[in-house]
Amino acid sequence: MATFSGGLPRARELLSERFGLTAFRVHQLKVLGPLLAGRSVLAVLPTGAGKSLCYQLPALMARSLTLVVSPLISLMQDQVAALGRRGIPAAYLNSLLSSAERRTIVDAALSGSLTLLYCAPERLSSLVRQLARAGREVSLLAVDEAHCIVEWGNEFRPVYRQLDRYRYLLGDPVTIALTGSATPGARVEILRVLRIPRAEVVVTSFDRPNLLFCVERVRDDRERFARVRELIRGGDGPVIVYTPTRRLAELVTRALLRRGVRAAPYHAGLTAGTRRRVLRAFLRDRAPVVVATSAFGMGIDKPDVRRVLHWGPPRTVEA
Structure with a gap:
């Protein structure tokens, strides 16, 4: 089982030292508590709720690599750049990189010089095989946009449906699945596919008083x-x-x-x-x-x- 040294007290120190924040939000504490204790978590949190911090901060406390699966190329680029500005070694693998660039990043992951590695779904199979062959430990697996597991028609759904196999090849690391939207039925399916049935499920209110919704009827x-x-x-x-x-x-x-x-x-x-x-x-x-x-x-x-x-x-x- 992965260990996250220092628990919540250390997490609070890192929050200030590395991220310049003074306090966690309530829902972040609900996620971090069980996660830092070595339990997997499904976090259903709205946009802007600080989901990324829920795996970026534990990554700094883990003894080995944190692997983040994300279909969002622009977001992984932004986050890797932001982590770099904070002195946190991070990189991403996606289809926009050349084969030479991808080899350099995989070598860095295998050598232990990365804290976080973001991986697009289309690169996951190759990466997992290389990590498994090299015996490279993954302390934390973060699955971003986890609703892709259940959303029919999503282009990344086939890869997401195989995440249980990838988890097995990586040694069943502690896993955090994150999404901004998942019905109760979808949550059950996410836990089933990932094979984390006893995971802590954290769901917060989606009421956004700053948003106005309206529906208009038109003739044609x-x-x-x-x-x-x-x-x-x-x-x-x-x-x-x-x-x-x-x-x-x-x-x-x-x-x-x-x-x-x-x-x-x-x-x-x-x-x-x-x-x-x-x-x-x-x-x-x-x-x-x-x-x-x-x-x-x-x-x-x-x-x-x-x-x-x-x-x-x-x-x-x-x-």
């Missing part, structure tokens, strides 16, 4: 587009418009551009380079409107988004 797509355009123009900041299909994302974007709205599409059918450029333009306010499928739905860290519009209802409540 012409009226729908007119209303979307009106809401975009009436907003006082960046806007995300979600569409159910890639084709609609392209069509709505072109229609907005014809009417002078600076918009860009984002969906899985675009090249990785194009998606990176669109994300960068959105984060830097060069493309204040992004019309996207759910491929844009996780890990977009932009605090000034003022409106999120849905062309139609999402496929699932969790989405």
Whole structure:
């Protein structure tokens, strides 16, 4: 079993020393208590609740590597950069790296020079085999966006459904699964797939009093587009418009551009380079409107988004 030296007292010291924070939030303590005692945890916490700290801080107390499985390329890049600024050795593996870059990072993980390693799902199988062959211990396995285990249609679902096998190959490390949304049924399935039936389950309120929700009825797509355009123009900041299909994302974007709205599409059918450029333009306010499928739905860290519009209802409540 992994050991996290020092328990909560040491965690509080590191919170101040490494992260510059004075106190944990209540739900973070509910997660860290059992985790630092060596128990696996499923944490269902809303966006902005400080989920990442729940595995980044224990990683500093672990005797070996913390492996973070995440489908969010932009988020893992941001977090590795932020950890580096705090003097915490971290790296990521994803499809944007060259084979030489990936080899360098894997070598660093095998040599023990990394504290945290973020891995995209498509790189997980190869990485786990190399860690297992080398006998490299993983003290903590963090599964971000754990709802991918149960969400049909998610492109990463097949890999997430095999996480129990990867856990076994890694020696069944203490595991923390994190998600911003999971129904009671989804929670049961996540625990079953990961084979952590006795894990502590931490669920907090999703009431966000700063958010306003409304539903509007329209007669047809012409009226729908007119209303979307009106809401975009009436907003006082960046806007995300979600569409159910890639084709609609392209069509709505072109229609907005014809009417002078600076918009860009984002969906899985675009090249990785194009998606990176669109994300960068959105984060830097060069493309204040992004019309996207759910491929844009996780890990977009932009605090000034003022409106999120849905062309139609999402496929699932969790989405």
